[in-house]
Amino acid sequence: xxxxxxxxxxxxxxxxxxxxxxxxFMLQLTGDxxxxxxxxxxxxxxxxxxxxxxxxxxxxxxxFADFMTGAVVGDFGMSLRHRQPAMxxxxxxxxxxVELATVALLMAMVIGIPLGLLGGSNPGGxxxxxxxxxxxxxxxxxxxxxxxxLIVFFSVGLGWFPTFGRETCTVFGIHLPxxxxxxxxxxxxxxxxxxxxxxxxxxxxxxxxxxYVRTAYSKGIGDRQIYTRHILRNAAIPLISIIxxxxxxxxxxxxxxxxxxxxxxxxxxxxEAIGNRDFALVQAIAFFASLTVVILNLLTDIxxxxxxxxxxxxx
Amino acid sequence: xxxxxxxxxxxxxxxxxxxxxxALNGISFDxxxxxxxxxxxxxxxxxxxxxxxxxxLLPMPPARIARGEALFYTNGTPTDLLKxxxxxxxxxxxxxxxxxxxxxLSALNPVMTVGRQxxxxxxxxxxxxxxxxxxxxxxxxxDVGIPGARARYRNYPHQFSxxxxxxxxxxxxxxxxxxxxxxxxxxxxxxVTVQAQIVELAKRIQRExxxxxxxxxxxLGVVAGIADRVLxxxxxxxxxxxxxxxxxxxxxxxxxxxxxxxxxxLDDRSxxxxxxxxxxxxDMMASPRHCQFAWRCPYVFDRCWKAVPPYYPAGxxxxxxxxYDLENGRPRxxx
Ligand SMILES: Nc1ncnc2c1ncn2[C@@H]1O[C@H](COP(=O)(O)OP(=O)(O)OP(=O)(O)O)[C@@H](O)[C@H]1O
Ligand SMILES: [Mg+2]
Numbered sequence: 001x002x003x004x005x006x007x008x009x010x011x012x013x014x015x016x017x018x019x020x021x022x023x024x025f026m027l028q029l030t031g032d033x034x035x036x037x038x039x040x041x042x043x044x045x046x047x048x049x050x051x052x053x054x055x056x057x058x059x060x061x062x063x064f065a066d067f068m069t070g071a072v073v074g075d076f077g078m079s080l081r082h083r084q085p086a087m088x089x090x091x092x093x094x095x096x097x098v099e100l101a102t103v104a105l106l107m108a109m110v111i112g113i114p115l116g117l118l119g120g121s122n123p124g125g126x127x128x129x130x131x132x133x134x135x136x137x138x139x140x141x142x143x144x145x146x147x148x149x150l151i152v153f154f155s156v157g158l159g160w161f162p163t164f165g166r167e168t169c170t171v172f173g174i175h176l177p178x179x180x181x182x183x184x185x186x187x188x189x190x191x192x193x194x195x196x197x198x199x200x201x202x203x204x205x206x207x208x209x210x211x212y213v214r215t216a217y218s219k220g221i222g223d224r225q226i227y228t229r230h231i232l233r234n235a236a237i238p239l240i241s242i243i244x245x246x247x248x249x250x251x252x253x254x255x256x257x258x259x260x261x262x263x264x265x266x267x268x269x270x271x272e273a274i275g276n277r278d279f280a281l282v283q284a285i286a287f288f289a290s291l292t293v294v295i296l297n298l299l300t301d302i303x304x305x306x307x308x309x310x311x312x313x314x315x
Numbered sequence: 316x317x318x319x320x321x322x323x324x325x326x327x328x329x330x331x332x333x334x335x336x337x338a339l340n341g342i343s344f345d346x347x348x349x350x351x352x353x354x355x356x357x358x359x360x361x362x363x364x365x366x367x368x369x370x371x372l373l374p375m376p377p378a379r380i381a382r383g384e385a386l387f388y389t390n391g392t393p394t395d396l397l398k399x400x401x402x403x404x405x406x407x408x409x410x411x412x413x414x415x416x417x418x419x420l421s422a423l424n425p426v427m428t429v430g431r432q433x434x435x436x437x438x439x440x441x442x443x444x445x446x447x448x449x450x451x452x453x454x455x456x457x458d459v460g461i462p463g464a465r466a467r468y469r470n471y472p473h474q475f476s477x478x479x480x481x482x483x484x485x486x487x488x489x490x491x492x493x494x495x496x497x498x499x500x501x502x503x504x505x506x507v508t509v510q511a512q513i514v515e516l517a518k519r520i521q522r523e524x525x526x527x528x529x530x531x532x533x534x535l536g537v538v539a540g541i542a543d544r545v546l547x548x549x550x551x552x553x554x555x556x557x558x559x560x561x562x563x564x565x566x567x568x569x570x571x572x573x574x575x576x577x578x579x580x581l582d583d584r585s586x587x588x589x590x591x592x593x594x595x596x597x598d599m600m601a602s603p604r605h606c607q608f609a610w611r612c613p614y615v616f617d618r619c620w621k622a623v624p625p626y627y628p629a630g631x632x633x634x635x636x637x638x639y640d641l642e643n644g645r646p647r648x649x650x
Pocket of ligand 2: 362363364499500
């Protein structure tokens, strides 16, 4: 297990290095970054001044070394627009995105896994039809469209939820989510729910034909325990990787959902940064999103190892 | 001796997309309390399906029982296993009838410790608490000959060797002291020395606990050492049933005779090749209208193509489904 974790750790670091390379050269690919940053009718002198201010006049290797040394300590430079360090802006927005992503993931798990289990245990039945419908809807309905419908119906129509924004309540200094998170989280969890339903159902259908399930039946174990103790426990192994990937995707921030609900998270920040051509900020967010995904993959691999004794006690 | 299981005319089909597989065509046999009945036959002859259907372990659909009954006797009172409700069946499985599967690696849950897999049915059927079940499971592991049972209790199946896994499988099947144990080719996946150990273990456990055993195998060599009686199956039909010595000395069905002459014999000095039975087993998509062995039988004659032979008595406790009287070398002369 230790060797397994170590090898995953080294892989993760290599990936992050690759991401930094891409993030750095992404900017150079646009041609002359400065021309994108200054206004269209700036004089050549102004352009040159900005170029020198930003350090774009230095040799490429020097710029790269500078970028990398900064990146390692989380310094991606100043946001042009906010005149603040890009990382600081991200960290300010982080709690909102984490809250949204966590609630969305929990919703997806609470809806998706039991539904997939019910569907897979009785293929062709009522729950299975519901299951396949949910899988289809989750993957085909665009979440921004659902978001608008939800707002119109539940917020404007019924007035159950605020139409936009994030409200928290503070208990003992901890910010807790309020009902303001429910609609955006529901809209956001749509795709993940569809994935979880489909994968849980497929895993159950496959596992229930395994020899060891027949053995469990031959011992006289009842259906309920067969499903919870034997089938779900084995299905959890492939589900862990799906959940890990999906949580990474949710945590990187959803531009659509956060914009529609004016949710003060990273997705919202990214939309704004792109609009403002705020390169340092876009770079920082891109790197941050990759970092999140890489860390989550690492945690997923570790969880995978813990869930599967063949890996835990292997090599 | 009293009868513990009586199977009559068990007929089972698989309704698949490609058509109907006639897996079992009227299987009848009895099992006496305390004996070992061996079921032999080549791959696909329906040995596993016969025993699994009794415990409702086949996927239904596609499997469907067309007719027949399987009376399981408890203190002389019969209950038909085939008509049993789901809930009643849960109480028979593991508690009354244990099942040892062929490939212990795939038959054990990879993410549950071996100990818990043994303890599970103890909690279920005997209502033991977790701690008692744990102690009992360790005793069972010890009893089936796993060294260091206490430490092994916590192991996962992949940490066991093939022989140890099969021993653990046996421990699971006998955990609740069932009256009958079905051993479905428990030695096929193992190498020869381990095979012999497992056979010895099974014999010892049966002796100590007075269990009834149905031992499924395609190895007639194993049968001689373990069985009291033998049921020979061919293409879903029970072609011959006999006490083990009688079967070896006086096989009454051409198929059995073929199987026996295909066995290597240590006392045979002649350097001839082992005999093999010509041809292949029939495809089972059609309902049998005549003897299923007719295509491959060296003694076949016109009557064999007209009807499925009934059981003919052929000595004490010996019966065969064949129109040809092998002993006397001529067709039988009944009506
Ligand atoms: N799920 C299934 N669907 C369709 N046909 C099946 C199914 N399970 C078994 N059969 C058929 O039933 C017949 C009997 O199979 P069974 O497993 O009982 O053979 P066996 O005698 O135990 O052979 P082996 O020695 O290989 O274990 C075979 O022809 C097989 O094709
Ligand atoms: Mg079999």
